[in-house]
Amino acid sequence: MDPADAASGQTTTLYDLLGGEPALRKLTRRMYELMATLPEAAAARNVHPPDLAGSEQKFFEFMSGWLGGPPLFVEKRGPPMLRRRHFVAKIGKPEIAAWLRCFEGAMDETVADAKLREALREPIRRLAHHMQNTD
Numbered sequence: 001m002d003p004a005d006a007a008s009g010q011t012t013t014l015y016d017l018l019g020g021e022p023a024l025r026k027l028t029r030r031m032y033e034l035m036a037t038l039p040e041a042a043a044a045r046n047v048h049p050p051d052l053a054g055s056e057q058k059f060f061e062f063m064s065g066w067l068g069g070p071p072l073f074v075e076k077r078g079p080p081m082l083r084r085r086h087f088v089a090k091i092g093k094p095e096i097a098a099w100l101r102c103f104e105g106a107m108d109e110t111v112a113d114a115k116l117r118e119a120l121r122e123p124i125r126r127l128a129h130h131m132q133n134t135d
Contacts (some may be wrong), residue, residue, distance in 0.1 A: 013068025017116050024063055031106035032056040035098075038105075044098035045091035066127075070075045083131060100128050 018024055035041045050053050061072035062080055073080055076094045089095075103124055111117050 009132040014116070015064065015067035015069030018067060018111065020069065024067070024069070025060060025108070027106050028056055028060040028063060029109045031059070031102045034102040034105050038102065040071065040101050041098045042100060047091065047095055051131050052107070082127075083133065084123070085132050087133055090134050091131045093132070096128045096132060100125060101126070 015024065018027070032055065035045050036052055058073065058077070061076060062082075065071035065080075066117070104121065107117055107120060107124075111120075117126055
């Protein structure tokens with residue numbers, strides 16, 4: 001999993017390594033399916049609106065740009081400013097743990113490349129913990 005393709009001089013992004021739009025869509029869809037159904041995801045589910053479709057779409061758009069693909073979120077909504085956008089919800093350790101359970105579960109189910117899963121695991125954990133706004 002070498003992001004730099006020495007032969008062409010082009011950089012391969014995590015978005016590309018994941019499989020682009022179809023693979024990212026599969027990952028984000030599965031994440032929100034888990035959030036909607038896992039009892040242990042209740043803390044994360046409870047900070048979302050009743051219909052998860054909008055949250056799933058926004059997360060897909062954010063992840064597209066975050067992984068080096070098209071900057072869909074920025075194009076539609078402006079700079080992410082994630083902490084600021086999430087201040088409307090109480091996000092503490094239980095919410096973070098539940099959210100990570102959903103993301104990592106979806107990733108384990110939909111991303112076949114073990115090295116890629118491991119490359120994503122720590123940055124996504126840092127991102128989740130960055131959202132904490134309450135003890």
